[in-house]
Amino acid sequence: MSAVGAGDLTGSRGRIDKRQAILDAAFAVFAREGYAQAGVDAIAAEAGVAKATVYNHFGDKETVLRQTVGLLAEQALAQNLAAVGRLTDTGGDLRALLEDVGLSLAHCYCDERSWTLRRLLLSEFSRFPDLLGLVFGQVNDRVIEALADRLARLALAGRLHVTDPVAAAEQFAALLGSPLDKRTRLGTRDVSDEEIRAVVSAAAGTFLKAFAAP
Amino acid sequence: MSAVGAGDLTGSRGRIDKRQAILDAAFAVFAREGYAQAGVDAIAAEAGVAKATVYNHFGDKETVLRQTVGLLAEQALAQNLAAVGRLTDTGGDLRALLEDVGLSLAHCYCDERSWTLRRLLLSEFSRFPDLLGLVFGQVNDRVIEALADRLARLALAGRLHVTDPVAAAEQFAALLGSPLDKRTRLGTRDVSDEEIRAVVSAAAGTFLKAFAAP
């Protein structure tokens, strides 16, 4: 949860680290009420901090939002890249490998924080279009790119038959993400692990039928 | 654009049809500013109507939003169903058929009104979760269902090899929608017709590689 840079005498008692407490609280409150409705008072209260302290650290409400989103996006990116990193040809069953990676990605995708972040981003998109741009460009595209790299290597090894690795990566992501969006109603409905597994399996199945080497 | 029920002495002069003018204006303003920011004053101004008239017709701001979204969702559903309806086995080239339907669906999906509606829905989702539920359930699911029906018939005719038509329909939709989401940055970027065509072609290609009868 916390775990950032230098001095980490975590929030509760330390005189420092109000900052992190505020960011956590802001995320919770923004997610719960939306940017416009969320009062800075509410954020301060949730963080156990005076309103003036929030302004000391961030200057204004908008900056609080940007910092919050930026931090979360960074974390999400790291998680997704780690998941994609598992896609390494071990010479074993290709389908099992794809399902393993797909499952890791699906778990990143369905993580509570992840859903909340995405919902927040979508909600405030009209007010802060650049935020969505940042996340689309910096997170989504990077993950696709990393996935494409791995797929290209599998293709070189003769295990897949893809001509455009980026397109294939996009399609794999689509096959994974869209059904999850629908099943979870944008993360507002719990899905059993079996259901996730079924989605991943279907995605991997279709992907392999389309791209497995002959 | 307007074209609804009974008396359509369109907005400007007629004593009636203020209602439709208000709904149109509300859609524009909500889309531009988001629900929370959009003032009823602004909606009234955009509709060329007094604020009191808005309250005469709808009672409160929330009702204005619900009616607006409901109307638009209905129209979107009709358009999508029409597109799916084109998926009829003519005995000709299956790929061309799929691309034709895919293109029709993509055009529905990329229509300005369609994007705006979806963005509005996503934006206000935290405040009105039931609205998204309505659209997901009543529009999205129905389209998938209709598509599944058509795919099932193609399977019966021996032209496709699908075991679960609904899953296949979902995947086709995913292959179509996700790349469009990304390319158009949720509809905030114009995409050339060639680009759309390329997405449709890629989707149809992957779908057929996975599901074409052997």
Next chain:
DNA sequence: ATCCGACCAGACTCGTGAGTCCAATTCGGG
């Protein structure tokens, strides 16, 4: 001609939330 109901302009109430200010307090380092 006249009455009714929809419409208009704009003023008004009321609540809410951003951002500021300040005097009192508390902690951390020297």
Next chain:
DNA sequence: CCCGAATTGGACTCACGAGTCTGGTCGGAT
């Protein structure tokens, strides 16, 4: 042990927007 920076609670200003009300206008039906 003391200084300064961070923090605190709370009061305060200011702007904005929902919803109400009023007095008056206009068109159409009887």
